[in-house]
Amino acid sequence: MPSNVGRTLAKGLGIDVDARYRNEPTEVVQSAAASFRSVEQYEEREPTIAEFLHAHRPTVHGAVAYLKSLFPFWSWIFHYNATWLLGDVIAGVTVGFVVIPQGMAYALLAQLTPEYGLYTSFVGFILYWAFATSKDITIGTVAVMSQLVGNIVLRVQDSHPQYGGPQIAQALAVISGAAKFKILGKVPSGFQHTGAPNIDTELLSAIAPDLPVTIIVLIIEHIAISKSFGRVNNYVINPSQELVAVGFTNLFGPFLGAYPATGSFSRTAIKSKAGVRTPLAGIFTAVIVLLALYALTSVFFYIPMATLAGLIIHAVGDLITPPKVVYQFWEVSPLEVFIFFAGVLLTIFTNIENGIYLTMCASAALLLVRLAKAKGHFLGRVRVYRATKDTTGKGVPFNDQGEAIEIPSREAYVPLAKDDGTNPNIDVQSPYPGVFVYRFGEGFNYTNQAHYMDSLVAYVQKHARRTILDRYEKLGDRPWNDPGPRRGAKIDMDDNRPIVRAIILDCSAVNNIDVTSIQGLIDVRNQLDHYAEPQVVEWHFANVNNRWTRRALAAAGFGFPSPKDENNLGRWKPIYSFAPVDSGSGHEPHVAAPRSRDEEEDVISPSKGNNTDGAAQVVGRGDGKLAAVQGMNRPFFHIDIAAAVESAILNAESKSEGQTSPANSVIKSG
Numbered sequence: 001m002p003s004n005v006g007r008t009l010a011k012g013l014g015i016d017v018d019a020r021y022r023n024e025p026t027e028v029v030q031s032a033a034a035s036f037r038s039v040e041q042y043e044e045r046e047p048t049i050a051e052f053l054h055a056h057r058p059t060v061h062g063a064v065a066y067l068k069s070l071f072p073f074w075s076w077i078f079h080y081n082a083t084w085l086l087g088d089v090i091a092g093v094t095v096g097f098v099v100i101p102q103g104m105a106y107a108l109l110a111q112l113t114p115e116y117g118l119y120t121s122f123v124g125f126i127l128y129w130a131f132a133t134s135k136d137i138t139i140g141t142v143a144v145m146s147q148l149v150g151n152i153v154l155r156v157q158d159s160h161p162q163y164g165g166p167q168i169a170q171a172l173a174v175i176s177g178a179a180k181f182k183i184l185g186k187v188p189s190g191f192q193h194t195g196a197p198n199i200d201t202e203l204l205s206a207i208a209p210d211l212p213v214t215i216i217v218l219i220i221e222h223i224a225i226s227k228s229f230g231r232v233n234n235y236v237i238n239p240s241q242e243l244v245a246v247g248f249t250n251l252f253g254p255f256l257g258a259y260p261a262t263g264s265f266s267r268t269a270i271k272s273k274a275g276v277r278t279p280l281a282g283i284f285t286a287v288i289v290l291l292a293l294y295a296l297t298s299v300f301f302y303i304p305m306a307t308l309a310g311l312i313i314h315a316v317g318d319l320i321t322p323p324k325v326v327y328q329f330w331e332v333s334p335l336e337v338f339i340f341f342a343g344v345l346l347t348i349f350t351n352i353e354n355g356i357y358l359t360m361c362a363s364a365a366l367l368l369v370r371l372a373k374a375k376g377h378f379l380g381r382v383r384v385y386r387a388t389k390d391t392t393g394k395g396v397p398f399n400d401q402g403e404a405i406e407i408p409s410r411e412a413y414v415p416l417a418k419d420d421g422t423n424p425n426i427d428v429q430s431p432y433p434g435v436f437v438y439r440f441g442e443g444f445n446y447t448n449q450a451h452y453m454d455s456l457v458a459y460v461q462k463h464a465r466r467t468i469l470d471r472y473e474k475l476g477d478r479p480w481n482d483p484g485p486r487r488g489a490k491i492d493m494d495d496n497r498p499i500v501r502a503i504i505l506d507c508s509a510v511n512n513i514d515v516t517s518i519q520g521l522i523d524v525r526n527q528l529d530h531y532a533e534p535q536v537v538e539w540h541f542a543n544v545n546n547r548w549t550r551r552a553l554a555a556a557g558f559g560f561p562s563p564k565d566e567n568n569l570g571r572w573k574p575i576y577s578f579a580p581v582d583s584g585s586g587h588e589p590h591v592a593a594p595r596s597r598d599e600e601e602d603v604i605s606p607s608k609g610n611n612t613d614g615a616a617q618v619v620g621r622g623d624g625k626l627a628a629v630q631g632m633n634r635p636f637f638h639i640d641i642a643a644a645v646e647s648a649i650l651n652a653e654s655k656s657e658g659q660t661s662p663a664n665s666v667i668k669s670g
Contacts, residue, residue: 020555025563026633032574033632039578044631046551070244072133076278084277089284091276095138095267096288099125101303102267103289106141111150117141118293120258124249125286131245132279133238136229137222138267139249139282145217145260148352152210156203213353214260216360222246222263229272335366374442376452377415378459379506379641380428384412413437413506413641432649434501436460437641440509446516453520456503457527465497466531500532501655502648506641508543518556525557529564536565538651540636540644550637559634571654574635575647578626 010017033041068074099121107117124139223239230237250260271281321340330337339362347355386408414422416430431437438456442448521539528537539558544550553559561572629639638644 020557023557023563025561025569028569028572029560029574029633029635032572032635033576036576036632038626040581040625040627041632042628042630043633044547044550046554047547069238069241071130072238072241073130073279077280080278080280084280087275087277088281091271091274092281092284093288094274095271095281096285098267098270099138099140099285100289100292101307103141104303106143106146109143109150110141110146111153115293116258118289119256120253120261122286122289122293123253123256123258124261125282125289127249127252128245129279129282131241131248132282133241133245134226134230135235135276135279135281136233136268136272137226137263138271138285139222139246140261140264140267142221142262142264144221144352145214145262148210148214148217149260151351151353152207152214155210156206210353213356216356217352218246218250218260218262219243221265225263225265225268229268233272336363339363339366368447371442371445371447373451374440374448376441376455377417377420377439379413379431379437379439380416381431381645382412382414382426382428383409385409411642413439413645415439431504431645432501432652433498434464435504435645435648435652436463436500436502437504437506437645439506442509443512444507444510444517445512445514449517449520453524457524460500460503460528461531463497464500464532465495467499467535468533499535500528500537501535501652502538502540503528504540504542504641504644504648506542507545507549510544510549511546513549513552518552521553521558522556534567535655536562536568538562538565538636538648540638540648542638542641542644544637550634553637554634559636561636568651568655571651571657573650573654574632575643575650576632576635577629577639577643579629581625581627 007017033043100118103117103121104114105117107114107120110116121140128139223242226237226242227239246262250258253261326337326340329340339359342362343355343359346358413431414420414426414428416428418424418426418428422428436456436459440452444452525537525539538561541553541558544553550559561569563569630637636644636647638647
């Protein structure tokens, strides 16, 4: 409920904050709940904005924990030992011998002089280890990123010749220079290009079109490689922290002459096979690179370019997806294989940037289509028998109704269309005439609510009949969107279809709900009420596990009997789900109680017959005191589909008492 200040402000703006509560049949619901005297009452409290802000407020403990998470090495550095040191030295030195020629080769691919590959490799190894959550991955020069950088440098220089290579490279975390030789040539020793990057607004605007693809490659390649080797070596990486590590490395790398760096698949594989133990192995690789920068540059002069080209070809070979993996992709998701090949072909015949943009846009479009065209299912009831080899190995006795005897059973709900792989020979029955159970296949949001609601209305109107046929004295009085029956068409008085009694929505796939979805539910509720009038269609919800979603539904008038159904409110019979109270929880009444240890649930409804004092009748009650599992103030929010169906059927039968049979219901004319 709003605070006094909020009420005053709302009153000044002409907002009635209590309107929704006045429209709820509070007295009827409270009276029904009070009839359950033998159990503990529970009323669900709706979440508030203040509660949300309090739960997400920044705290000193949270700030300290976040700062500690930025430097994961604190969690293992104090346990460092000689065994780890030996493994890290071996792996670090091994990768160091590989990264020196590889880094220089990739620098040439990026249209830079060879020393920039060594700068980039050194910065990646010396900085990344402190932020890393992966012990295997190596940050440095890679083929795809080097090719991208080379394309960007050439393109910007063509359109902005006033900028030299170093300026363009610095703006992309690169300090560049272009040279082509048959042999590698002179490689300056030490860090010859240190300093702050020189960037102006015109240069930023020149490279801006290429920034998205650069960032995409940095993120995707690094996270994919680190996750892959984490699975292989049985540890979990933190993707968010890995992005921090990559960002920190590329932010400070240009001050030492580095260009954009990310995870390298080939060097990561070598490092993993060499027996690396901790991210500290990067320090030993950095030492090898530093030694090469200061002591070995003179011996690089006569390295043939063909040798470095061979290194690039060998490294890129690891990136080729083998046919076996492509076939696995096909078995998992055939549509994504088409996107895969489209991206590969476009990359081959144009450039890497176009291939990346195509695959990302196609994947996003596929995701939106799957959301927008999510398929819901109308469910039916089946009797499921739980049997073991011992019980099925001998003859199973059946009664006259075809039900197995002496075998535990329960009710389950599967699609009536049996299009989900359910055995088509299984007998699936409608829960009750006029009661429809609909399961959302995906989340329920603005992208798919129209598709869901159209399917729901079309199915219900096909399998249930209208109770009142609107007739108008003048043809012009009929609304344009209600064509009505054809001229001369006779009304089928023998229509055996039931009237609409209740809609049950299985929200197990729904977490959050938005304004558009709520409005769609309201529109369909009004449409079906008009279709079934003078009856009012009940709306039951099962498996709504988010408190904010229940609050949104309650604000729209769902979760309790409709006040428009005044004639039947007196005959309404609630069903609640109860469970034994955990005696050790120390809870108090009207506060959310934890689930019982054995999760035993009982269904309780008011007793029938001569008992008129409103006492509750307990079915299968467990030992100890019982309490409501969910809020008794929202009786149409149910713990599962079975409870929702039972409640809908009980009230449908109650409304049918004293009324004419569905086959003889009156058709009114207007």
